[in-house]
Amino acid sequence: xxxLVLLWxxxxxxxxxxxxxPGARGLPTxxxxxxxxxxxxxxxxxxxxxxxxxxxxxxxxxxxxxxxxELVGAEGGLASWAGDLPSxxxxxxxxxxxxxxxxxxxxxxxxxxxxxxxxxDGSRGSASxxxxxxxxxxxxxxxxxADPADEVLLAFHKSDLRTVDPQTVTGPEYRRxxxxxxxxxxxxxxPPWSVGVDPLTVERNxxxxxxxxxxxxxxxxxxxxxxxxxxxxxFADEPWQxxxxxxxxxxxxxxxxxxxxxxxxxxxxxEGDCAAVPGSAxxxxxxxxxxxxxxxxxxxADGYADxxxxxxxLADTADAVEGAADGFDVLDGLRDRVYEDPWLLxxxxxxxxxxxxxxxxxxxxxxxELSLWLDRQDGLSLYCHSVSCLLSTLGxxxxxxxxxxxxxxxxxxxxxxxxxSSSPGRWYFNSHSVVxxxxxxxxxxxxxxxxxxxxxxxxxxDAVSPLGMPGDEYxxxxxxxxxxxxxxxxxxxR
Amino acid sequence: MVVLLALLSSSARxxxxxxxxxxxxxxxxxxxxxxxxxxxETADLGLFFDPDGPTGPYPLGGDVLTxxxxxEVWAIESETDSWVMGAPDQGSDLTLSWDEPVDDGAxxxxxxAGGDDRVAVTxxxxxxxxxxxxxxxxxxxxxxxxxxxxxxxxxxxxxxxxVDGNHSTVNLAAxxxxxxxxxxxxxxxxxxxxxxxxxxxxxxxxxxxxxAGGASSTGDAVLGAAVDLGALAAGSSTxxxxxxxxxxxxxxxxxxxxxxLSWEVEEAEEEAPVGDSGWSARDGWDQEYAEPxxxxxxxxxxxxxxxAAPASLLLALLAPLLIHxxxx
Numbered sequence: 161x162x163x164l165v166l167l168w169x170x171x172x173x174x175x176x177x178x179x180x181x182p183g184a185r186g187l188p189t190x191x192x193x194x195x196x197x198x199x200x201x202x203x204x205x206x207x208x209x210x211x212x213x214x215x216x217x218x219x220x221x222x223x224x225x226x227x228x229x230e231l232v233g234a235e236g237g238l239a240s241w242a243g244d245l246p247s248x249x250x251x252x253x254x255x256x257x258x259x260x261x262x263x264x265x266x267x268x269x270x271x272x273x274x275x276x277x278x279x280x281d282g283s284r285g286s287a288s289x290x291x292x293x294x295x296x297x298x299x300x301x302x303x304x305x306a307d308p309a310d311e312v313l314l315a316f317h318k319s320d321l322r323t324v325d326p327q328t329v330t331g332p333e334y335r336r337x338x339x340x341x342x343x344x345x346x347x348x349x350x351p352p353w354s355v356g357v358d359p360l361t362v363e364r365n366x367x368x369x370x371x372x373x374x375x376x377x378x379x380x381x382x383x384x385x386x387x388x389x390x391x392x393x394x395f396a397d398e399p400w401q402x403x404x405x406x407x408x409x410x411x412x413x414x415x416x417x418x419x420x421x422x423x424x425x426x427x428x429x430x431e432g433d434c435a436a437v438p439g440s441a442x443x444x445x446x447x448x449x450x451x452x453x454x455x456x457x458x459x460x461a462d463g464y465a466d467x468x469x470x471x472x473x474l475a476d477t478a479d480a481v482e483g484a485a486d487g488f489d490v491l492d493g494l495r496d497r498v499y500e501d502p503w504l505l506x507x508x509x510x511x512x513x514x515x516x517x518x519x520x521x522x523x524x525x526x527x528x529e530l531s532l533w534l535d536r537q538d539g540l541s542l543y544c545h546s547v548s549c550l551l552s553t554l555g556x557x558x559x560x561x562x563x564x565x566x567x568x569x570x571x572x573x574x575x576x577x578x579x580x581s582s583s584p585g586r587w588y589f590n591s592h593s594v595v596x597x598x599x600x601x602x603x604x605x606x607x608x609x610x611x612x613x614x615x616x617x618x619x620x621x622d623a624v625s626p627l628g629m630p631g632d633e634y635x636x637x638x639x640x641x642x643x644x645x646x647x648x649x650x651x652x653x654r
Numbered sequence: 655m656v657v658l659l660a661l662l663s664s665s666a667r668x669x670x671x672x673x674x675x676x677x678x679x680x681x682x683x684x685x686x687x688x689x690x691x692x693x694x695e696t697a698d699l700g701l702f703f704d705p706d707g708p709t710g711p712y713p714l715g716g717d718v719l720t721x722x723x724x725x726e727v728w729a730i731e732s733e734t735d736s737w738v739m740g741a742p743d744q745g746s747d748l749t750l751s752w753d754e755p756v757d758d759g760a761x762x763x764x765x766x767a768g769g770d771d772r773v774a775v776t777x778x779x780x781x782x783x784x785x786x787x788x789x790x791x792x793x794x795x796x797x798x799x800x801x802x803x804x805x806x807x808x809x810x811x812x813x814x815x816x817v818d819g820n821h822s823t824v825n826l827a828a829x830x831x832x833x834x835x836x837x838x839x840x841x842x843x844x845x846x847x848x849x850x851x852x853x854x855x856x857x858x859x860x861x862x863x864x865x866a867g868g869a870s871s872t873g874d875a876v877l878g879a880a881v882d883l884g885a886l887a888a889g890s891s892t893x894x895x896x897x898x899x900x901x902x903x904x905x906x907x908x909x910x911x912x913x914x915l916s917w918e919v920e921e922a923e924e925e926a927p928v929g930d931s932g933w934s935a936r937d938g939w940d941q942e943y944a945e946p947x948x949x950x951x952x953x954x955x956x957x958x959x960x961x962a963a964p965a966s967l968l969l970a971l972l973a974p975l976l977i978h979x980x981x982x
Binding site for chain 2: 320321347348349354534539540
């Protein structure tokens with residue numbers, strides 16, 4: 161081995177080597193041409209190939225030659241081509257798709273392309289050039305924002321179909337473990353990892369949350385072992401290495417959900433020979449555009465949810481808020497979603513889906529049983545305090561600073577039509593509760609529609625939805641009795 | 655490499671804690687009693703199913719077995735004897751020993767085995783991820799002559815209890831399937847077995863009662879499917895599969911169950927390693943020692959390269975010498 165190493169140490173700086181048969185009448189040196197460059201990632205989209213061609217322009221007069229190309233990989237991969245070149249103008253064209261003659265992909269590493277020529281006058285020659293097989297897909301992609309304050313951490317709220325176990329997504333949203341790019345994870349409730357498994361070790365492509373209008377920035381890590389040291393890869397004029405950050409176009413200035421497809425292309429240099437790497441890659445990223453960072457109440461100190469928005473809630477309501485530009489729009493969409501939900505029945509006597517601590521109406525805290533609600537495990541019926549907790553919590557998830565206000569105490573309503581019912585009626589309420597952004601200045605009520613005409617106590621009933629309805633008007637349409645705000649705040653979440 | 659799970663050994667089982675005897679995917683969660691019927695009291699789990707998956711509008715709802723009597727039963731009935739496995743409601747004539755549940759990302763499954771001096775059974779319960787189906791693969795061996803033998807599975811669905819406290823469902827049976835549907839949103843639960851006689855009955859646990867059941871009803875009923883296995887002589891064995899399918903209506907649930915009849919429970923296939931490019935078919939070119947070749951001369955040009963170079967580059971530079979030796 162030592163003599164070989166010494167031989168290498170004194171090898172020429174050029175990779176082209178020519179062998180000549182003494183006594184031949186000409187030097188049939190093959191000339192290799194690689195117009196697509198010398199670096200290939202066979203896993204990229206677009207069926208990428210490298211064009212390889214060989215000629216034997218120099219030869220004895222009248223000699224007919226043949227040429228054989230052999231591409232030898234570092235682990236013994238072999239691809240080969242051969243052809244006759246009767247005249248000096250003839251050329252052998254081949255395309256290397258990154259695979260061996262047996263159809264397997266070359267591993268990442270350097271490979272040497274040999275050209276062997278042999279002519280009918282007995283002369284022989286050869287040439288060689290080094291190529292590289294690489295893997296360029298990002299290993300991980302962290303989806304952030306140009307302004308870190310615009311990034312909103314999200315959480316899955318279950319570990320299996322029935323076990324509530326909120327898990328905040330930390331670390332890069334995208335992680336590849338195989339040759340291909342993972343599609344966005346479609347289950348909004350359960351993460352792609354099992355209990356007890358380190359989420360950072362599994363393949364994943366989970367959603368990210370950004371404030372609407374933010375500029376997404378994708379920060380990558382690369383697979384160092386997939387690019388030989390002799391190859392210099394660049395992406396957008398930057399060395400392709402850990403920490404490369406790519407800014408995307410700013411998101412729309414409205415709330416909602418989108419899947420962003422990002423195309424990746426590279427250039428690569430090998431021994432000073434630089435060219436675009438054939439092919440490209442596309443990664444898809446599911447993004448939620450939130451109005452603002454979470455406005456959910458952090459109840460973690462008392463064993464409640466910590467205020468991280470649940471992906472399951474965002475997925476459940478994204479179409480309801482799509483295009484909403486401000487808190488009013490978001491609450492409008494959410495209010496109609498809740499009121500018209502086919503699996504919701506307003507029932508003033510059913511306390512499902514919320515639980516208060518302290519005296520009724522004047523509670524110290526009230527909790528929205530949000531996970532139970534998403535599954536409807538306690539049925540379809542719920543009373544106003546559960547509805548208002550639900551609506552305000554949904555809004556807070558999207559970044560709306562919504563609060564529950566409790567109205568009372570003891571009054572008869574005018575005509576109202578409850579969610580899930582088909583006709584209006586009047587109730588005697590000890591209290592009612594709704595949602596506001598401004599201490600009752602405007603009101604959203606997902607429990608009932610009120611009568612929109614000039615005589616809301618009597619028929620006919622002209623249904624109007626309280627969507628940011630001015631507080632004074634809402635109170636009048638709800639009841640002729642004297643009521644006021646008797647409790648106010650944000651609900652805890654469980 | 656595909657490994658049929660049927661080859662899994664059923665030997666050397668340690669006693670699985672009752673609280674671990676349950677399975678869950680994104681579509682179905684179920685608890686098992688020690689006898690292989692559904693309803694796990696320790697885990698407080700009968701059966702949940704999401705009729706349209708995690709991205710669909712239908713909410714999961716509540717447990718569709720545990721309200722009232724948690725009644726889900728499988729039974730063997732021969733000419734001379736019967737075995738009913740329906741804990742907790744119906745007790746257990748056979749108790750199985752269970753392996754640890756397995757989840758490979760494509761399937762989750764659990765397997766148990768047991769028997770007495772007349773029958774031996776192996777039961778594998780498997781759920782594919784992403785599909786609303788549960789497979790019950792039963793291997794039944796006759797230790798003694800059993801004569802004409804039937805096996806059934808039956809259940810009491812409570813599809814609307816989480817909505818309104820009602821135990822009634824809309825029930826249909828037409829061989830080989832039976833299906834129960836919600837009166838609220840039509841979510842449905844179907845049972846199917848190849849060649850089964852299906853019926854609607856009342857707290858029917860044994861195959862003969864199931865097979866004699868009615869064809870339709872609306873109410874609190876038990877639905878079942880019974881399969882005639884024929885005479886089983888001592889030493890013989892047979893296999894059969896019951897399938898639960900779920901959907902947003904009866905048609906979808908039946909279709910899911912029908913699909914389940916042909917599913918093969920396989921481990922997730924691994925991607926072929928990309929880097930496995932193999933070796934040249936040419937004999938041992940890389941094994942030959944490089945020796946000077948007097949016939950060929952090598953023209954050298956330029957000075958010495960850098961002191962350090964990647965090993966792969968070194969190999970690339972040595973390769974011509976190795977190949978020359980082969981071609982000489």
